[in-house]
Amino acid sequence: MNIEPVTPQPQPHQRRLLPPRLVRQAPLLELRGLSKRYGRIVAVQGVNLELYPGETVGIVGESGSGKSTVLRMLNLEEATDTGTYHLAVPGFTGQNLFALDRFHQRQLRIQQIGIVYQQPHMGLRMQATSGGNVAERLIMAGERRFATLRRAASDALASSEFPADRIDDPPAVLSGGMQQRVQLAKAIALRPALLLLDEPTTGLDVSIQALVLDTLLRLRRERQITTLIVSHDLGVIRTLADRVLVMRHGAVVECGLTDQILDDPQHPYTQQLVSARL
């Protein structure tokens, strides 16, 4: 959390109203004019995004609307066509992250960005142990003490509510919900500044989904990690997100506070999305 500016002590009789937190703080993440084409297909066009420290922002939209592409580009996995990306973390403040060389991009990705994919096999080594999967994050950051790796792995797995006795089982033999918990532990092991969640609970049944969401909520409360969550499930977004962006055909059609967007959608597409029922 940022240190608040020193303000003169208010007189007891006149209550001084501070502007909302979002206005006072500098954004942690600033994305401007992000565009990406795959040949003729425009995947993302002109997406702007700010994330303030500690908040959770959701991106909703139908399949193919470009929301996962945005997430991949934020994780610096994929090159962009245009756009600037700033992250206010030590050592990288004021730099356009898209323009960094691959060495620094890798450093940043290891230290400051955690990601949870929809498919666990994209984020995990299915044959290595769960503890090893989490420990790899620390090894990448240069940790070379076995005891430390072991302790950090079990700590991270415990905070994602993974059962301690299964730490040496490979993700290949775990259930889908457990695999997501291993991914989450791996993502938060180094206490990153930014957590990216790509449909983290899609593909889980409703009861397991609720448990994983509980874990995410608790983590958000305890660690106050700035989180960007991509989902087409409005229930997930309503549970987790403070603000929400609605994407369609690669562009943001509407954005605002979650309750405002979901209860009083202005854009026809959002209205359709909110009222859609099977």
Next chain:
Amino acid sequence: MSLASLAHPRQDFSYGFLDAFAKRELRRRMLKAIAIPGFQVPYASRELPIARGWGTGGLQVTLSIVSPTDTLKVIDQGADDSVNAANLRRFIARMTSVATTTDTLAATVIQSRHRVPEERLREGQVLVLQVPDPEPLRQVQPDSSRAREMHADADYAQMWLTLYEQLVRFGRFMQGASYPVLVHGRYLMSPSPIPRWDTPALHQAAHLTLLSAGREKRLYAVPPYTDVRPIEFEDVFFQVENMAGRICMLTGARNKFMDELPVAEGGSQFRLSDTGYAAKLLRRARGDAATLGATYFDDEGHFYQPGVIRAE
């Protein structure tokens, strides 16, 4: 009809069998490999009258660096008299008229498969190791172009993950021969399938080591006095094979790398793997003159440089 009458006369071949262009290319690649310790330099591996996989990499390096004033030793798994070593030695001697020896101290060029001699190599000596697979990342990254990217990024985390997994599953490091090493703090290198026993011998060594894989068309080098560190954790250390209690049945030597020979009624006997060293020990035991060099491991099993093999 003899083989000699069928073969071309000696003068039909250029010196060292390889043509001048091949030797020049190899020497340039070797210089580059020495300049970037541990980096795999690609080269155009030539056809030789032995099959790929039988030491053609090492042979090409040897053929392009020997001169008539050199003395050559060729070993295979420590033995000077195995078929592979004998064939290579005869071929190199025929093509370069180099003197051959089994004495490590007398040799200037030593071509070896799977072993480093027990006696310490000195400045000016060249050790040529035959390499079947030069890529230390093969087990974690089957795609070689991706593995080259990992070398470029010094992205070796997966090797330590492998160590972590081995400790969790088996309680110790499981890699036997070809134990990966970090050269000069930069490139991960496969030291060819030498046993772990021989890996520390490359660290801050006085001699030059050239490693060459003929089939994979890659060569790399460890220049003299270069750091060669086996991968390990800061609290769990690399260990060599335990040779304590093994006594050579021929020479009575101890704390050297031994071959294990099963005996008929069960159990096993041990014999020095380095036959050149064993022959000298036997000569001295008979009372003949034999100059024994200092060895990498003394008779108590201590490595000659303290702090290289760390105790638990």
